[in-house]
Amino acid sequence: MRGFQVKELAHHSKIELAYDVPEPEPKDGEILIDVYSGALNFFDILQAQGKYQIKPLLPFILGTEFAGRVAQNSPIPLGCPFKPGDRVFGAGQGAFADKMAAKLDSVLPLPDELTYEQGAGLYVTWPTSYEGLVGRAQMKPGEWVMITAAAGGVGIAAVQLAKVLGGKVIAAAGSQEKLEIAKRYGGADYLVDYSKPEWQKEVMKITNGTGVDVVFDPVGLIQSSFKCLAWRGRAVVVGFAAGSIEKLPSNLILLKNISVVGLHWGAYLHEKKQIDVVWKALFHLFSSGKATPVVYSEIYPLERLSHGLAALEHRKTYGKVVVTIKKDDKIAAKL
Ligand SMILES: NC(=O)c1ccc[n+]([C@@H]2O[C@H](COP(=O)([O-])OP(=O)(O)OC[C@H]3O[C@@H](n4cnc5c(N)ncnc54)[C@H](OP(=O)(O)O)[C@@H]3O)[C@@H](O)[C@H]2O)c1
Known part of the structure; x- marks a missing residue:
């Protein structure tokens, strides 16, 4: 063969x-x-x-x-x-x-x-995005959600899911082309290019100065996202696509009552029940055409x-x- x-x-x-x-x-x-x-x-x-x-x-x-x-x-x-x-x-x-x-x-x-x-x-991508938003960030309808690498494999699934879950979704990516993809295939509400300096100001403007409630980050932009995270915001550490592992200053976490949570979907064999819950939800979304x-x-x-x-x-x-x-x-x- x-x-x-x-x-x-x-x-x-x-x-x-x-x-x-x-x-x-x-x-x-x-x-x-x-x-x-x-x-x-x-x-x-x-x-x-x-x-x-x-x-x-x-x-x-x-x-x-x-x-x-x-x-x-x-x-x-x-x-x-x-x-x-x-x-x-x-x-x-x-x-x-x-x-x-x-x-x-x-x-x-x-x-x-x-x-x-x-x-x-x-198999790897969709449950990562679902569990990151639902299980780890405890995202609620009406919340502001920012997804980084929003056109990537994990990111675009997260954009679709955050929309289905009733979020106001900001897609963040490294180029205008990728942002257009996140809008076309993910349905993102707002687009922010993080290759531009001070991109966080754009996020603050979009959210009328409050910042986002949830950051879902497969890139390694957690620390820079703190600047546009709301009081009691939750930041989900999903990956390090940019290549380096961030060391986060805990004073910034304290200042705004932030929660930084990790997600390692590959290790969920310890939580078999949750695997079944996540796949049941995803299969429903695929069969109803709400996620593609x-x-x-x-x-x-x-x-x-x-x-x-x-x-x-x-x-x-x-x-x-x-x-x-x-x-x-x-x-x-x-x-
Ligand atoms: N925690 C978990 O359980 C779990 C599960 C699956 C995947 N992951 C991790 O999530 C990350 C993303 O996975 P994926 O499958 O979505 O990958 P992908 O489709 O390759 O997307 C990664 C995106 O990251 C952005 N990026 C920023 N800086 C980059 C750089 N220096 N080099 C390459 N890409 C860069 C790029 O988007 P822009 O050009 O728009 O910046 C790129 O499209 C990976 O680190 C992966 O290991 C974690």
Whole structure:
């Protein structure tokens, strides 16, 4: 089968697609997936170079998030809710290949209304945004919410969700193009470009001098957001896309009764019940059409995966960047 196999740790541009990779053999509690689409994450770039916390033994196949079908030759462990052919999405090591093995507890049914491309980028992104706003920030309808990297994978999901939850949403991003995306696909009410100096003044103007109640931040702009956070504001630490980890001065947290809360969705296996609550809410939003996963305009074939990773690396993308591995059967049947 084909697979983007890392034989030696290297930058992704130095890795070529292999055509002779053996099919994975699922272990106990795993199922075999025919991968239709894989979603790209910044950590894929790091993992190929051995710079990510998860370091699989060499050689390994890159890629974590996927959507596809349970393979016809998959083992079906006891209690498995799926049968061969079922549409699924989830996460596991080795998504950038024709087939991958995934743990049953990391696989969910793909809602009928979503394509494989949309489904590939759901597993990590959407629950992060939902839990960040609802579980951690305790966002209420009518509140001011500012989302940074508002056109990014996590950010644009958060913009859509904050709108659905009744927030007055300020999308903040690093360029006018990205702000337009956050408005078009996220429905943001106001747009602020944080590449401009003193951008926080713009936020204060929009909020009539009160500041925002919630900041959802995947970038590492928590400290600079304090300037436009309201009394009793909540700031959610989601990520550090800008590359450095902030050290926050606690006097600023004290001054305005601010709460700074962290979010690590990948660690929620300790809170299994909450995982179910979050997915139930998200599935409802997808089926009612109130939320729609956003896929970057250029969908890459597996052969051009490295171009997709480069676009992500150079901050050129929006929504989820996706690679197509197998064509949707319904669409393929019509061709
Ligand atoms: N806490 C969790 O459980 C959790 C879960 C998922 C993801 N995350 C984290 O959330 C962050 C965003 O993930 P994502 O999937 O939304 O990523 P993404 O789609 O690549 O978006 C990241 C955005 O960050 C902004 N950015 C600002 N400075 C940047 C820089 N120096 N280099 C690259 N991007 C920069 C860019 O938007 P502008 O150009 O508009 O500034 C970029 O589009 C990542 O750090 C990820 O690890 C955390």
